[in-house]
Amino acid sequence: MSVRCNLRSLSTCNNCIVRSTAFCSVSNRDLQTELDRYAQRRVLRAGETIVREGEYSFLVGTVVRGALRMQRTSRDGHQQIVGLLMAGDTFGRPFSETVPFAIEAASDTTLCCFNKGTLEHLLSRHPELEHRMFLSALNQLDMARDWMIILGGQSVAERIASFFLFLNHRQPSSTAVPSGSEPSRYINVPISRRDIAAFLSTTVETISRTVHSMADKSILRILSPSRFEITDRRRLIDISGAGDLDFCKMGRFGSQKVQRGSGSHPARTLIRKCSIGLQHSGEVQLQELAQ
Amino acid sequence: MSVRCNLRSLSTCNNCIVRSTAFCSVSNRDLQTELDRYAQRRVLRAGETIVREGEYSFLVGTVVRGALRMQRTSRDGHQQIVGLLMAGDTFGRPFSETVPFAIEAASDTTLCCFNKGTLEHLLSRHPELEHRMFLSALNQLDMARDWMIILGGQSVAERIASFFLFLNHRQPSSTAVPSGSEPSRYINVPISRRDIAAFLSTTVETISRTVHSMADKSILRILSPSRFEITDRRRLIDISGAGDLDFCKMGRFGSQKVQRGSGSHPARTLIRKCSIGLQHSGEVQLQELAQ
DNA sequence: CGCAGAGTTGACGCAGATCAAGCGCGGTGG
DNA sequence: CCACCGCGCTTGATCTGCGTCAACTCTGCG
Numbered sequence: 001m002s003v004r005c006n007l008r009s010l011s012t013c014n015n016c017i018v019r020s021t022a023f024c025s026v027s028n029r030d031l032q033t034e035l036d037r038y039a040q041r042r043v044l045r046a047g048e049t050i051v052r053e054g055e056y057s058f059l060v061g062t063v064v065r066g067a068l069r070m071q072r073t074s075r076d077g078h079q080q081i082v083g084l085l086m087a088g089d090t091f092g093r094p095f096s097e098t099v100p101f102a103i104e105a106a107s108d109t110t111l112c113c114f115n116k117g118t119l120e121h122l123l124s125r126h127p128e129l130e131h132r133m134f135l136s137a138l139n140q141l142d143m144a145r146d147w148m149i150i151l152g153g154q155s156v157a158e159r160i161a162s163f164f165l166f167l168n169h170r171q172p173s174s175t176a177v178p179s180g181s182e183p184s185r186y187i188n189v190p191i192s193r194r195d196i197a198a199f200l201s202t203t204v205e206t207i208s209r210t211v212h213s214m215a216d217k218s219i220l221r222i223l224s225p226s227r228f229e230i231t232d233r234r235r236l237i238d239i240s241g242a243g244d245l246d247f248c249k250m251g252r253f254g255s256q257k258v259q260r261g262s263g264s265h266p267a268r269t270l271i272r273k274c275s276i277g278l279q280h281s282g283e284v285q286l287q288e289l290a291q
Numbered sequence: 292m293s294v295r296c297n298l299r300s301l302s303t304c305n306n307c308i309v310r311s312t313a314f315c316s317v318s319n320r321d322l323q324t325e326l327d328r329y330a331q332r333r334v335l336r337a338g339e340t341i342v343r344e345g346e347y348s349f350l351v352g353t354v355v356r357g358a359l360r361m362q363r364t365s366r367d368g369h370q371q372i373v374g375l376l377m378a379g380d381t382f383g384r385p386f387s388e389t390v391p392f393a394i395e396a397a398s399d400t401t402l403c404c405f406n407k408g409t410l411e412h413l414l415s416r417h418p419e420l421e422h423r424m425f426l427s428a429l430n431q432l433d434m435a436r437d438w439m440i441i442l443g444g445q446s447v448a449e450r451i452a453s454f455f456l457f458l459n460h461r462q463p464s465s466t467a468v469p470s471g472s473e474p475s476r477y478i479n480v481p482i483s484r485r486d487i488a489a490f491l492s493t494t495v496e497t498i499s500r501t502v503h504s505m506a507d508k509s510i511l512r513i514l515s516p517s518r519f520e521i522t523d524r525r526r527l528i529d530i531s532g533a534g535d536l537d538f539c540k541m542g543r544f545g546s547q548k549v550q551r552g553s554g555s556h557p558a559r560t561l562i563r564k565c566s567i568g569l570q571h572s573g574e575v576q577l578q579e580l581a582q
Numbered sequence: 583c584g585c586a587g588a589g590t591t592g593a594c595g596c597a598g599a600t601c602a603a604g605c606g607c608g609g610t611g612g
Numbered sequence: 613c614c615a616c617c618g619c620g621c622t623t624g625a626t627c628t629g630c631g632t633c634a635a636c637t638c639t640g641c642g
Contacts, residue, residue, distance in 0.1 A: 072440055074532045080443040082436040093433075095426055100433065127418040134425040135386055141428060142384075144435040145373040145392065149363055151442045152371040152492045156598070193621065201443045206598060208622055225621060241365050447630070484589065497630060499590055516589060 012036055016112070021088030022062040023129075023136040024112070031126050038122070040113050044105035050091070053102040058116045060092030066109030067190040070101040071198065081199035083144060084191070086170050090136045094120050106191040151201065153241060157210050159200045161240035164220075168230065187220075187228040214239075303327055307403070312379035313353040314420075314427040315403070322417050329413070331404050335396035341382070344393040349407045351383030357400030358481040361392040362489065372490035374435060375482070377461055381427045385411050397482040442492065444532060448501050450491045452531035455511075459521065478511075478519040505530075 013036045019025050024035050041064070044050070051057040053072060063085050070083040070091075082101060085091050093099045094116060114122075123130040150166065153159035168187050189196065193204040200207070215222050219236055221229040230236060304327045310316050315326050332355070335341070342348040344363060359376040373392060376382050384390045385407060405413075414421040441457065444450040459478050480487065484495040491498070506513050510527055512520040521527060 070436070072436075074440075076532055078445060078532065080440050082439045082443075093429065095429060096433075101436065124422075127421065130418065130422060130425060131415075134421060134428060137425060137428040137432060138384065138386060141432050141435060142387075142391065144432060144439070145361070145363075148373040148435070148439055148442060149365075149371050151439060152373075154369060154492075201445070203599060204621070205600085205623085209598090212622080241367055241369070494631060495589075496591085496632085500630090503590080 012041075013039065016064065018062060018064055018088040018112075022112075023090050023132040024062055024114075026126075026128050026132060028126070028128055031122075031129060034122065035114075035129075038114055038118050042111045042113055044109045044111065046105055046107045046109075048105045050103040050105075050111075051099050051101075054098050054100055056097055057092060057099045057103075059113050060090070060094050060116050060119050061111050061113035063087055063089050063091060064110040064112050067106040068103055068109060068111075069106040069191060069195060069199075070103050072101050079198040080201070081195060083140075083147065084199070086190070090133065090140065092116065094123065094133070106195060151199075156200065156202050156206050157214070157239055158241045159202070160196075160207065160210050160214075161236050163196065163200060164228070164230075165236060165240055185230050185233075186223075187230065189226045189228070193225070303332075304330065307355065309353060309355055309379040309403075313403075314381050314423040315353055315405075317417075317419050317423060319417070319419055322413075322420060325413065326405075326420075329405055329409050333402045333404055335400045335402065337396055337398045337400075339396045341394040341396070341402075342390050342392075345389050345391055347388060348383060348390045348394075350404050351381070351385050351407050351410050352402050352404035354378055354380050354382060355401040355403050358397040359394055359400060359402075360397040360482065360486060360490075361394050363392050370489040371492070372486060374431075374438065375490070377481075381424065381431065383407065385414065385424070397486060442490075447491065447493050447497050448505070448530055449532045450493070451487075451498065451501050451505075452527050454487065454491060455519070455521075456527060456531055476521050476524075477514075478521065480517045480519070484516070 013019070013024070013032055016022065016025070024039070026032050026035065039061075044066075050059060050068070065087055068085040068089075068091055069081050070085065071079050071081045073079050084106065085103075091103055091111070123133065146166070150159055150162040153162055164187050167189060168184070171184075171188055171190075191199075193207055196207055197204045211220075211222065211228075214220050214236075217235075219230075219232045219239070221231055223229055304310070304315070304323055307313070307316070315330070317323050317326065330352075335357075341350060341359070354376050356378055359380075359382055360372050361374040361376065361382075362370050362372045364370050375397065376394075382394055382402070414424065437457070441450055441453040444453055455478050458480060459475070482490075484498055487498055488495050502511075502513065502519075505511050505527075508526075510521075510523045510530070512522055514520055
């Protein structure tokens with residue numbers, strides 16, 4: 001059931017729980033009123049589809065609650081998840097006929113949608129809106145690259161640890177709280193084991209084994225198959241191997257010296273590890289460019 | 292050596308080889324003149340660094356020739372490449388203090404740079420420019436997701452095939468030719484084996500073995516360690532597993548029916564393969580939203 | 583000519599994919 | 613009400629792709 005919000009302009013958007021982060025939260029009141037008029041809420045249940053792969057997509061909007069997954073299915077049936085959109089994230093692809101990925105609800109989800117054409121028109125008339133959407137795209141780009149780091153993680157344990165920290169960072173205790181606040185001890189996994197496997201390029205079996213092994217080492221407690229409690233964040237970050245991933249920043253230990261690779265798996269691509277600061281000798285001096 | 296181009300406004304930008312694709316190619320003549328005034332060409336040699344990981348970055352611009360790699364190095368020394376920027380692509384990150392990745396020249400490279408602050412100022416005054424930059428960011432987002440598909444590929448052979456097709460698509464015969472034209476039979480790999488390994492999360496040894504095995508099967512010919520000739524594109528696409536990746540589109544066989552998985556590796560995450568069109572039964576009807 | 587770095591090739595072992603069986607739970611129907 | 617089924621998750625046993633180590637070739641360079 002969808003809730004129209006053309007009446008009582010601004011009321012809906014003003015109370016929106018993703019107000020602080022979503023691209024559609026503009027400061028211009030008239031524009032906000034207009035957005036409010038065109039916005040339409042939609043509730044999806046887990047598994048429902050917004051766009052199929054490569055199909056024409058006429059929806060753009062913001063995730064209000066829950067999570068969307070973007071994925072592609074290859075000929076052999078293998079699915080690769082290329083992104084998880086959570087509260088405050090922008091979904092859809094303006095200025096393009098089709099999206100090369102399917103977008104589906106990973107869990108029960110509330111969206112705030114705009115018709116793509118309508119939104120594009122608004123964007124062309126309101127630089128502020130386009131600016132905010134641009135910023136949102138840049139954020140997603142950063143996030144996409146973080147995901148690549150997760151994906152490129154050496155061992156499955158590394159990838160899972162990174163993934164959990166990512167979730168933990170993006171879901172501080174309650175979905176209503178905008179991301180950016182202190183991460184809680186709890187991890188809510190909004191997607192099935194299958195989806196995790198599809199994202200991390202592994203199998204449900206290996207995920208199960210790895211998570212249980214982490215529980216055995218009391219790094220985390222398994223509250224339910226989709227809910228965990230972090231009991232040793234430090235160790236989790238350590239396993240993730242990427243102490244400086246964006247989403248670990250909050251849990252990071254200042255400028256404290258690097259942990260020795262402790263249980264670190266033998267690095268696959270140990271490149272130039274000693275040459276940092278050496279091969280950069282040829283670094284371009286660009287100061288003159290400033291100003 | 293850098294070539295200033297404040298004189299003879301427009302001349303430099305007008306003759307720019309990435310004119311058709313770069314974000315800085317605007318239609319507004321005054322704006323173009325202004326851009327021309329602030330733009331500065333730079334030539335980097337392979338290995339030179341533009342920004343280091345997490346450092347303050349004050350450069351944004353366009354790759355004119357060559358390739359940049361964006362990468363992150365984790366505590367254990369493992370490097371993960373999260374993006375390759377080629378002719379016409381935008382590098383740098385406006386509206387953010389730091390970039391979470393190092394940006395380095397993967398080969399000898401020519402850039403066209405703007406001071407970040409200056410560019411941000413231009414962006415705020417010229418919606419057209421911001422629009423173009425927004426489009427560029429959206430493209431990069433699509434590309435980042437394509438990369439994720441490559442990264443998530445099952446076997447190393449799959450990833451290498453995808454990577455080669457990607458390169459082949461983005462480098463049609465000559466670097467001067469804007470992407471989008473017919474792919475040639477040749478693949479120029481602009482980065483070292485090491486870099487390929489860092490990107491594909493594998494090792495130089497495995498890459499070597501895989502490529503030579505492809506040569507044995509006469510899928511491609513090895514002209515030099517960094518130059519190949521595709522002798523059986525169909526089979527290469529087949530190995531890549533992702534027949535519908537963006538960069539395969541041109542080599543794609545219309546709506547021809549799906550190849551049976553031929554030599555396809557046993558799929559790791561064979562999910563919902565048969566349920567397409569089934570689980571979508573609950574697909575939301577959104578027509579009413581239009582207009 | 584020796585040395586360094588990039589690429590190739592071979593032998594070996596392990597992380598993790600695969601196959602298979604079992605558990606717990608919610609839904610359905612008799 | 614319980615039996616039955618299907619599905620998500622777990623656990624065990626086996627097999628293999630590919631990472632690791634090591635040795636060798638080739639090219640370019642001082």
